[in-house]
Amino acid sequence: MTLAVTRAVTRAVTRAVSWPLSWAVTRRPHRWSVSALAVLAGPAAVLAALGLAGPAAAGTGTGTSTGSSTGTGTGTSTGTAPTVDYEMPFPCGQVWTGDTRPNHSPSPLALDFTRPRDYGRLVLAAAPGTVIRVADLGDTSYGRYVIIDHGDGNSTLYAHLKAVWVVQGQQVDQGGIVGQVGDTGNATGPHLHFEERTDGVDREVWFHGAPYIPGTPQASGNCPDVPLSADRNADGTDTVGVFRSNVRTGVFRFTVPGAQPEVVGFGGGRDIPVTGDWDGDGTTDVGVRRPGTRRFLLRNVDGTTTAIRLGRRPDRPVTGDWDGDGRTDVGVFRPATATFLLRNATGVVSSVPLGSVGSIPVTGDWDGDGVTDVGVFDPSTATFTLRVAYADGSVTTTTVPFGAGSDLPVAGDWNGDGITDVGSWDPATATFALRLAPPTSRSTSAVSTIRFGRHR
Numbered sequence: 001m002t003l004a005v006t007r008a009v010t011r012a013v014t015r016a017v018s019w020p021l022s023w024a025v026t027r028r029p030h031r032w033s034v035s036a037l038a039v040l041a042g043p044a045a046v047l048a049a050l051g052l053a054g055p056a057a058a059g060t061g062t063g064t065s066t067g068s069s070t071g072t073g074t075g076t077s078t079g080t081a082p083t084v085d086y087e088m089p090f091p092c093g094q095v096w097t098g099d100t101r102p103n104h105s106p107s108p109l110a111l112d113f114t115r116p117r118d119y120g121r122l123v124l125a126a127a128p129g130t131v132i133r134v135a136d137l138g139d140t141s142y143g144r145y146v147i148i149d150h151g152d153g154n155s156t157l158y159a160h161l162k163a164v165w166v167v168q169g170q171q172v173d174q175g176g177i178v179g180q181v182g183d184t185g186n187a188t189g190p191h192l193h194f195e196e197r198t199d200g201v202d203r204e205v206w207f208h209g210a211p212y213i214p215g216t217p218q219a220s221g222n223c224p225d226v227p228l229s230a231d232r233n234a235d236g237t238d239t240v241g242v243f244r245s246n247v248r249t250g251v252f253r254f255t256v257p258g259a260q261p262e263v264v265g266f267g268g269g270r271d272i273p274v275t276g277d278w279d280g281d282g283t284t285d286v287g288v289r290r291p292g293t294r295r296f297l298l299r300n301v302d303g304t305t306t307a308i309r310l311g312r313r314p315d316r317p318v319t320g321d322w323d324g325d326g327r328t329d330v331g332v333f334r335p336a337t338a339t340f341l342l343r344n345a346t347g348v349v350s351s352v353p354l355g356s357v358g359s360i361p362v363t364g365d366w367d368g369d370g371v372t373d374v375g376v377f378d379p380s381t382a383t384f385t386l387r388v389a390y391a392d393g394s395v396t397t398t399t400v401p402f403g404a405g406s407d408l409p410v411a412g413d414w415n416g417d418g419i420t421d422v423g424s425w426d427p428a429t430a431t432f433a434l435r436l437a438p439p440t441s442r443s444t445s446a447v448s449t450i451r452f453g454r455h456r
């Protein structure tokens with residue numbers, strides 16, 4: 001991605017947010033992070049490094065595929081790193097053990113992951129990508145399974161699922177929920193059958209930059225930051241932030257110009273973050289959508305939580321002031337039908353079709369009339385499509401190419417002119433690029449860059 005001007009104000013923000021990487025797990029073992037050292041010291045140290053208290057969760061699982069599991073954990077490795085930085089397909093910090101055997105189908109390189117009480121546990125995407133297959137083979141083979149395409153011939157496969165939470169064609173981020181551990185297909189007990197593939201052929205499974213040694217309990221490092229925006233001081237200008245999935249809790253971190261980041265703990269580790277001004281006081285509040293219960297949990301100023309149930313599990317949460325009353329409402333984008341479902345203050349839900357199954361939703365007030373509009377980001381073309389509906393019933397859509405296909409889109413009013421601007425966050429560098437012009441403007445606009453969050 002090419003980035004243009006970095007303004008002085010942005011440099012000040014960048015200085016202010018250059019906080020240390022204090023968390024226990026960093027993403028690359030070659031940095032000799034706490035986690036890398038802990039891995040060398042054994043599973044107990046891994047748990048300690050991840051802040052998991054209590055007895056070690058490592059232990060024998062309760063079921064494998066047909067045949068006995070004979071993983072030996074000899075430590076042999078073919079030594080070839082995948083070109084995708086995979087993480088374990090489980091929530092941050094959860095400890096799982098994968099095993100295999102010589103006659104494991106389709107390859108001894110496939111792994112069966114188990115842990116105590118594993119039935120129904122969440123299965124997460126090991127890397128970002130496109131869901132290219134959702135299938136159900138009944139009582140045979142993989143049963144209910146999903147394949148995610150990560151580009152350049154790389155894919156991952158998740159089998160024997162109890163339930164699938166994604167649809168074919170959908171974009172999933174790293175850590176996105178794929179489904180739940182089950183025992184469908186040819187399985188004698190619950191477990192996750194997992195494969196990493198290159199050009200459709202199984203390859204040695206790697207996690208967190210290192211080969212996984214079968215039979216070894218390992219804590220998941222699938223703890224990606226998610227970018228977001230907020231106006232935390234009610235000055236009419238949005239700043240950026242990230243939501244971090246910790247082992248048990250969710251943590252919002254917002255940039256604060258000239259000061260240390262603001263940290264707000266809310267939600268659980270697998271929740272999807274949302275932001276909005278729920279009470280209309282001008283300050284952006286935090287919230288989450290909990291996919292399992294399909295509930296939005298919105299944190300009020302007085303510390304109470306408002307719960308609103310909306311949508312289905314594969315739906316992606318969105319927020320905006322759909323009715324223009326000054327308070328932010330909730331909604332979802334449904335990938336299967338490429339439709340927004342927007343709930344206003346009285347509970348009425350209206351539907352707005354836009355984009356395609358592979359679109360990532362973004363929302364903002366693109367025309368500055370006080371009513372939030374919808375938009376989508378298409379990763380295949382790195383293009384925003386922004387929709388504005390006018391009072392007379394007419395609708396316009398504007399396309400804005402911005403960022404790269406591997407970026408995650410963000411939207412916010414970066415320059416405080418009342419019109420929402422678009423932006424992007426590059427997961428590889430944890431860098432925001434914020435477009436400082438009305439989205440409907442064709443001018444070559446200035447771009448402000450801010451490095452914030454933990455890169456992947």
Ligand SMILES: [Ca+2]
Nearest residue numbers: 277279281283
């Ligand atoms: Ca507020």
Ligand SMILES: [Ca+2]
Nearest residue numbers: 321323325327
């Ligand atoms: Ca409203």
Ligand SMILES: [Ca+2]
Nearest residue numbers: 365367369371
């Ligand atoms: Ca509007």
Ligand SMILES: [Ca+2]
Nearest residue numbers: 413415417419
């Ligand atoms: Ca603006």
